[in-house]
Amino acid sequence: MNLWTSGWKSGPGTTIAVAILIAAIYYGIEHLPDASTRPDYAPDAETMGAAFEQVDVRRRLGVLALAALGAAGLWFGRAEARWNGGLVGTALAAFTVLPFFSVLWSDAPGVTIRRSVVFGLSLWAAAGLCRLLSGRQLVWAALVAVCVQFGVGLLTELFLGTFRPWESDYRFAGTIHPNMQALQLGVGVVASAVLLLRPGRRGGRWSDFRGPLLCAVAAALLLFCLLTKSRTSVGGVIAAVAAVAVFLSSGPTKNLLAIGGVGLAGAVIVVLLLTGLDPTDDIRDAAMMGRSEDAGSLSGRVQIWDALDPYVADRPLLGYGYLTFWSERRLYALHSEVGFKFAGAHSAWYETALGLGIPGAILLATILLGGMSRAASAELAEQRVGGTGGSPLPAFLFGVLALAALNSLLEAIIADVRLTTLVMYCGLGKATFFPDARSEGRRAD
Incomplete structure (x- = not known):
């Protein structure tokens, strides 16, 4: 069933323009230019309380731009709307x-x-993007949008004088919290890896430079992801990229990657033992990325969750309303109970249960895990039909959902409206409602 009759043939120019627009919209919605100067890289209780009660002008403009982007995509796009959703x-x-x-x-x-x-319009914009862009173009748009925001963040830190990677307590933030920055950079790393392994149709003026360029971009994004010192996101990125690499590889290459990984780990252990060193403390400090002081309590998350348990138990089925739990009154009460300040649940499951009840958290789990299963099935189909020239979207969606699922355990980022969640919903929308009509291995990028 084709719901619209108009059409626009999207090319590289459209993809880049859309990516820049998305980056600008979400910069206005979620970014703070002075984030790197704040003690905790985030708004304090007073700022959060004011945001809870008032309408931010930048967010309002961003919301209007989301509405316009979704309308334009749905009107000018060419992809047919088909129900292919199933459980997901x-x-x-x-x-x-x-x-x-x-x-x-x-x-x-x-x-x-x-x-x-805002949430509804974000999904509206995702639907427009799914209709306007192909699966490959969505992956490129995600990568360009991440790079644009990363570049703005780096320039902001250089301008403010807060870019000091040589200092032990430095964390790269740019214009958002380091944990959010790490997840966003992780999406860019996954996109780069997938586009490298699913190069599509060869030819064109810059085909010879595409591989080295993607390698350089992936290396830069991964480096700055490490500089965020976000343990959850960095671990998730490594796991997601490894899963995607093994997933996209052929049979012999899969075995080689698996054997090589085990062999490398074994060699490191043997070398450490032969030197006579006890690497326990150093490994632990490296794994905690120099932030091992609160490792036992997950940087205070256990205390936060213990304090939130009674609130979840009071309204297990309905919650307190979508993203309305964190009033100034509750923030001060929880800060007093826990003994330190924090700005959220630090868990997408707690955040969703507080807003939409336990049924909402179950729906989120179904979306993440069911989406990974759907992406895996679609990737196997692409391997049978298109080989290395097939669509990169299924593997990208698999990696992004794996990254989101791991991040959701210790962060609440995917429970809110952000660039990362827009990318995730675009992939899900393309897989369930706006599938590409033919294999992208037979079309240009």
Whole structure:
């Protein structure tokens, strides 16, 4: 079923323009130019309380731009809208409408309405992008958008004088919290790796430079991901890229990667033992990325979750309304109970359960895990049909969802409206509602 009759043939120029626009929109919605100068890289309780009660002008402009982007994509795009959702599509549809229904029982209906509209328009924009761009173009758009925001963040730190990687306590933030920055850079690393392994149709003026360029971009993004010192995201990036690399490799290469990885780990252990050193402390400090002081309590997350448990138990089925739990009153109460300041649940599962109840958290789990299964099946189909020239989207979606699932355990980033979640919903929308009509191995990038 084709819902629209108009069409626009999207090329590289469209992909780049859309990527820059997305980067600009989400910069206005979620970024703080002075984030790297803040003690905790995030708004304090007073700022969060004010944001809870007031409408931010930058966010309002970003929301309007999201609405326009979605409308333009749906009007000018050419991909047919087809129901191919199954369990994942049903869960995604239910998760889309649940925030709006939560207005009925929200503690702050006005705030719930505003944030539900932002969430809805983000999905609206994702639908427009799915109709406008092919799967390969979506992967390129995600990579360009991440690089644009990364470049702006690096230039901002250089301008503010906060770029000091030689200092032991330095964390690269750019214009968002280092944990968010790491996840975003991780999406760029996954996109680069997938585009390297799924090069598509050869030919064109810059075909010979594409591979080295993607390698350089991936190396730079990974380096700065390490500089964020976000243990959760860095571990997730390494795991996601390794999974994608093995997933996309042929049978002999898979065996080589597996044997090589085990062999390298064994060689490192043997060398350490032969030197007579006890590497336990050094390995532990390296794994904690120099932030091992609170490792036993996951940097205070255990205390936060213990304090949040009674709130979840009070409203297990409905929650407190979409993204409206963190009022200034509750923030101060929780800060007093825990004994230190924090700005969120640091877990997508707690954040979703607080906003939409345990059923909302179950829907999120279905989307993540079911989406990974759907992406894996689509990737196997691509390998049978297109080989290395097939669409990179299934493998990219698999990597992004794996990264999101790992990150969700210790961070609440994917429970909010952000560039990373837009990319995730674009991949899910393409897989369930706007599939490409033919293998991209037979079309140009």
